[in-house]
Amino acid sequence: MxxxxxxxxxxxxxxxxxxxxxxxxxxxxxxxxxxxxxxxxxxxxxxxxxxxxxxxxxxxxxxxxxxxxxxxxxxxxxxxxxxxxxxxxxxxxxxxxxxxxxxxxxxxxxxxxxxxxxxxxxGLVHPMPPEAAAAATRRTLTMRFPPPPPSVRLMAGVRLTATDLSWSFGDGPEARGPIDALLLTVTGRAVALPRLTGPGAEILATRLAGR
Incomplete structure (x- = not known):
């Protein structure tokens, strides 16, 4: 895009x-x-x-x-x-x-x-456009330079799947949720984890908690 x-x-x-x-x-x-x-x-x-x-x-x-x-x-x-x-x-x-x-x-x-x-x-709602969030999430996960945030390493071995558009990334146990929640999780915002489901979400919660 x-x-x-x-x-x-x-x-x-x-x-x-x-x-x-x-x-x-x-x-x-x-x-x-x-x-x-x-x-x-x-x-x-x-x-x-x-x-x-x-x-x-x-x-x-x-x-x-x-x-x-x-x-x-x-x-x-x-x-x-x-x-x-x-x-x-x-x-x-x-x-x-x-x-x-x-x-x-x-x-x-x-x-x-x-x-x-x-x-x-x-406590404010600020909508994030899904297509832009999807492009931003993929870019964050594939960055080489500038270096990605350290939280990207925690996504290894987990498949991220959006529930509000056709988008997925990675392999392994699945973490499913809205693409804005996936972007926040990929960038290290644990506040978005309750919006994710699946065995991959449990893995990410453990990793982010121990970071």
């Missing part, structure tokens, strides 16, 4: 989601360990950084790419008001610019997953 039209739609959808939050909800924990909802919003404004912003990020190196990205997101979230964070995501929604070292699919994966990182802890 060409991810750019969906990236545009998802940026607008995330901006609409954030626009509806109360002030206290911005400071609530997200599904990302150690990240508030505001931090996640700050992270999503970093999807199109230029060389100057990249150089600034590297000046604040924290010993690895993930902690450095987290630091950059938190600094952005602290420096900008919620209104500015939303406006930036909305105003840049249609731009087809991506960060160095990633493909447009990683940009889409970020939007689909981080929107749920925001919505689910707040």
């Amino acid at each position: 060409n991810p750019w039209p969906e990236i545009h739609r998802q940026r607008i959808a995330v901006a609409d989601l954030l626009d509806g939050l109360r002030a206290d909800q911005w400071e609530q924990p997200s599904l990302c360990d150690g990240w508030t909802v505001r931090d996640v919003a700050g992270h999503l404004t970093l999807q199109q950084i230029g060389l100057r912003e990249l150089a600034d990020m590297l000046r604040h190196w924290r010993g690895g790419m993930n902690p450095t990205i987290h630091d950059a997101a938190r600094r952005r979230a602290a420096a900008w008001t919620p209104e500015r964070l939303v406006a930036d995501i909305r105003d840049t929604a249609a731009l087809r610019r991506r960060n160095i070292g990633v493909t447009p699919m990683e940009t889409l994966i970020d939007l689909l997953v981080h929107a749920q990182d925001i919505a689910l802890p707040l």
Whole structure:
């Protein structure tokens, strides 16, 4: 699939989601360990950084790419008001610019997953388009560079099967569920496991619990 039209739609959808939050909800924990909802919003404004912003990020190196990205997101979230964070995501929604070292699919994966990182802890429903989620799940499972999340290794020997469209991946005991729940599980969000069924789901629950 060409991810750019969906990236545009998802940026607008995330901006609409954030626009509806109360002030206290911005400071609530997200599904990302150690990240508030505001931090996640700050992270999503970093999807199109230029060389100057990249150089600034590297000046604040924290010993690895993930902690450095987290630091950059938190600094952005602290420096900008919620209104500015939303406006930036909305105003840049249609731009087809991506960060160095990633493909447009990683940009889409970020939007689909981080929107749920925001919505689910707040008890909000934020629908994920199944076809986009299927493409994002397959990309996550087959990534070589940039490296996939560590949770992908836990999917080995399990067959993932979507129940809301024709999609499956892998071999072994089956874990069945909606494709959005499969994407969240593949990216390490154990909160989606109760939505999966089958012997493969039990295996994944054990693996994620022991991670």
